[in-house]
Amino acid sequence: MRMGILGISAFYHDSAAAILIDGELIAAGQEERFSRIKHDSGFPAHAIKYVLEEAGMEYNELTAVIFYEKPLLKFERLLETYHGFAPKGVVSFVSAIPLWIKEKLFMKKLLQKQLQQFGTAKIPLLFPEHHLSHAASAFYPSPFEEAAILTIDGVGEWATLTISYGSSGGIRVLKELHFPHSLGLLYSAFTYYLGFKVNSGEYKLMGLAPYGNPDSAQTKIFKEKILTELVDVREDGSILLNMNYFDFATRLTMTNNRKWEALFGIPRRKPESAISQEHMDLALAIQDVTESIVIALARTAQKITHSKNLVLAGGVALNCVANSKILNAGIFDHIWIQPAAGDAGGAVGAAFAAFHIRFKKKRTVRLLSDSMNYSYLGPQYSDKDILRAINKYEAGYDYFKNFDDLSLVVSKKMAEGNVIGWFQDRMEFGPRALGTEVSSGTPETRRYKKS
Numbered sequence: 001m002r003m004g005i006l007g008i009s010a011f012y013h014d015s016a017a018a019i020l021i022d023g024e025l026i027a028a029g030q031e032e033r034f035s036r037i038k039h040d041s042g043f044p045a046h047a048i049k050y051v052l053e054e055a056g057m058e059y060n061e062l063t064a065v066i067f068y069e070k071p072l073l074k075f076e077r078l079l080e081t082y083h084g085f086a087p088k089g090v091v092s093f094v095s096a097i098p099l100w101i102k103e104k105l106f107m108k109k110l111l112q113k114q115l116q117q118f119g120t121a122k123i124p125l126l127f128p129e130h131h132l133s134h135a136a137s138a139f140y141p142s143p144f145e146e147a148a149i150l151t152i153d154g155v156g157e158w159a160t161l162t163i164s165y166g167s168s169g170g171i172r173v174l175k176e177l178h179f180p181h182s183l184g185l186l187y188s189a190f191t192y193y194l195g196f197k198v199n200s201g202e203y204k205l206m207g208l209a210p211y212g213n214p215d216s217a218q219t220k221i222f223k224e225k226i227l228t229e230l231v232d233v234r235e236d237g238s239i240l241l242n243m244n245y246f247d248f249a250t251r252l253t254m255t256n257n258r259k260w261e262a263l264f265g266i267p268r269r270k271p272e273s274a275i276s277q278e279h280m281d282l283a284l285a286i287q288d289v290t291e292s293i294v295i296a297l298a299r300t301a302q303k304i305t306h307s308k309n310l311v312l313a314g315g316v317a318l319n320c321v322a323n324s325k326i327l328n329a330g331i332f333d334h335i336w337i338q339p340a341a342g343d344a345g346g347a348v349g350a351a352f353a354a355f356h357i358r359f360k361k362k363r364t365v366r367l368l369s370d371s372m373n374y375s376y377l378g379p380q381y382s383d384k385d386i387l388r389a390i391n392k393y394e395a396g397y398d399y400f401k402n403f404d405d406l407s408l409v410v411s412k413k414m415a416e417g418n419v420i421g422w423f424q425d426r427m428e429f430g431p432r433a434l435g436t437e438v439s440s441g442t443p444e445t446r447r448y449k450k451s
């Protein structure tokens with residue numbers, strides 16, 4: 001009998017579903033790709049339906065369903081945080097609690113109820129810790145027999161970053177940093193202050209940083225102020241945030257704008273307003289600080305695991321510029337990064353965690369590639385489907401029987417300065433849907449990157 005495990009991430013942002021059949025990742029999809037609601041955080045009904053269909057498995061045949069975090073532990077963190085910061089947190093407390101009572105506290109019941117639409121069998125429902133899901137998503141699909149695992153994000157239940165060691169013996173957590181001290185939340189605070197959306201616009205902040213002037217006095221002062229006032233960075237890469245400047249633990253905003261304005265001398269940038277040099281310099285300053293913290297963490301991970309391999313996941317691992325700095329620093333011989341490093345990838349990690357940790361099943365390592373199928377894990381469409389869409393929207397088209405003819409036309413259009421969209425094969429899983437490339441070299445020196 002086939003062993004099917006359904007992984008789910010939902011109810012925060014980037015809901016997704018993934019399915020493993022006998023330990024092989026068959027399909028994964030993010031709900032937003034089906035519902036067309038960006039970062040859809042609802043129950044991923046469309047994604048679950050798709051992965052079950054792709055796997056050819058009925059819901060009632062599943063061995064287990066695994067959610068990507070422990071809701072009760074997360075609730076405990078919220079309660080303790082509000083308690084610890086009371087009465088400052090009263091505004092956020094009052095607005096957040098009814099939602100949590102209704103939805104998060106009764107997550108198990110809510111999930112069971114929602115899952116009934118797929119079948120009535122009582123399938124065991126499992127809840128690993130949030131960072132274990134990230135760690136499993138980084139290690140199990142990687143091409144390494146053993147590796148140091150670094151997970152960095154905003155926050156899960158309590159942990160905001162972990163260093164673990166993955167091997168045939170499972171995943172051993174060696175170090176953890178706890179909320180409210182969080183590199184992800186620090187980066188998100190700057191995302192917010194620079195007028196971008198939290199949990200979404202972080203890539204814009206990363207993209208803005210190279211426009212900053214690395215030699216200007218302003219950038220240097222910004223960096224110094226970040227490191228003396230906002231965050232205390234230890235040699236091992238662990239951090240302490242000065243909570244006088246942050247409102248995410250107590251209110252519904254990220255930063256104390258009055259204090260930030262006094263510190264940096266610029267007001268919070270209004271979303272969609274003009275971007276000036278000082279915004280770019282501030283973006284560069286926090287990107288630089290983030291990179292130095294990530295490198296220090298990578299060094300610590302190497303020191304305590306003695307591994308030559310590093311795998312990464314968690315939202316901060318989507319900062320590909322910081323990742324490239326780890327690579328260039330030569331701390332590890334090989335690096336592999338989960339393409340869906342954010343919370344959507346938690347669905348994949350949770351499923352792997354169930355298979356290898358809960359059910360103690362052996363792992364088959366794909367040394368020459370990985371177990372993500374180059375992240376091509378989503379639906380694909382036949383020529384017939386495409387024709388149907390063309391007819392529906394009355395779009396014009398040319399049909400090329402020969403691939404060379406098509407490439408010739410496309411390259412000519414590109415040379416003329418046109419922008420080309422290319423649609424082919426299965427949909428990718430992960431936010432950087434730009435194709436996965438395998439660099440040249442021997443299997444030992446291969447590195448995988450999103451291009």
Ligand SMILES: [Fe+2]
Nearest residue numbers: 153314315343
């Ligand atoms: Fe996360």
